[in-house]
Amino acid sequence: EAEVAQSPRYKITEKSQAVAFWCDPISGHATLYWYRQILGQGPELLVQFQDESVVDDSQLPKDRFSAERLKGVDSTLKIQPAELGDSAMYLCASSLEDSGGAGETQYFGPGTRLLVL
Amino acid sequence: AQSVTQLDSQVPVFEEAPVELRCNYSSSVSVYLFWYVQYPNQGLQLLLKYLSGSTLVKGINGFEAEFNKSQTSFHLRKPSVHISDTAEYFCAVSDGTASKLTFGTGTRLQVTL
Numbered sequence: 001e002a003e004v005a006q007s008p009r010y011k012i013t014e015k016s017q018a019v020a021f022w023c024d025p026i027s028g029h030a031t032l033y034w035y036r037q038i039l040g041q042g043p044e045l046l047v048q049f050q051d052e053s054v055v056d057d058s059q060l061p062k063d064r065f066s067a068e069r070l071k072g073v074d075s076t077l078k079i080q081p082a083e084l085g086d087s088a089m090y091l092c093a094s095s096l097e098d099s100g101g102a103g104e105t106q107y108f109g110p111g112t113r114l115l116v117l
Numbered sequence: 118a119q120s121v122t123q124l125d126s127q128v129p130v131f132e133e134a135p136v137e138l139r140c141n142y143s144s145s146v147s148v149y150l151f152w153y154v155q156y157p158n159q160g161l162q163l164l165l166k167y168l169s170g171s172t173l174v175k176g177i178n179g180f181e182a183e184f185n186k187s188q189t190s191f192h193l194r195k196p197s198v199h200i201s202d203t204a205e206y207f208c209a210v211s212d213g214t215a216s217k218l219t220f221g222t223g224t225r226l227q228v229t230l
Contacts, residue, residue: 006160010193042207042220056217091160103149103168104216108160
């Protein structure tokens with residue numbers, strides 16, 4: 001069964017350092033999402049891609065976060081500089097719908113757990 | 118804008134007992150509703166979703182949910198739980214025009230012998 005891949009699974013970094021997360025969606029999935037899940041809360045959307053284009057990044061803290069999906073396949077989320085409050089689980093998800101359609105099932109990866117010291 | 122409220126942060130239940138996890142939503146437009154499950158240190162897995170049609174939706178692992186528009190609710194039920202159902206359960210909503218999901222804060226289901 002095809003799965004969304006994410007790496008690394010765990011990351012410990014010091015504040016002010018740069019950190020990057022990678023996501024490889026299910027093959028053929030046009031839509032890719034990055035979510036942040038703070039401990040004890042539900043996931044919150046950071047950015048949504050349709051192929052290589054950003055559809056929604058309204059909740060992405062653009063002063064320190066950046067995301068790209070250059071070839072419309074895999075994606076990288078970067079934080080620079082990291083702050084203590086960035087400690088969270090970062091989840092990547094993908095869906096098949098090539099028009100970002102509502103109701104389409106999102107398939108989640110295992111996540112990257114970030115700890116900022 | 119949509120929002121989701123999961124009133125119960127934790128639900129303890131004995132194995133083989135029935136369970137209901139509550140979810141209420143608010144939205145000014147038609148919505149799609151979802152339940153996801155998250156096992157420890159894993160991503161989320163879709164249990165079921167309501168898009169339209171029958172208000173009773175059946176999902177995987179014996180779970181079902183009922184969409185109640187007048188109550189703005191989408192409660193998740195299982196008639197007999199197993200130890201393996203211990204996990205975090207998230208209710209989510211999208212507004213029917215975009216795929217962005219808004220999640221609730223989650224309910225931890227703890228099944229014991």
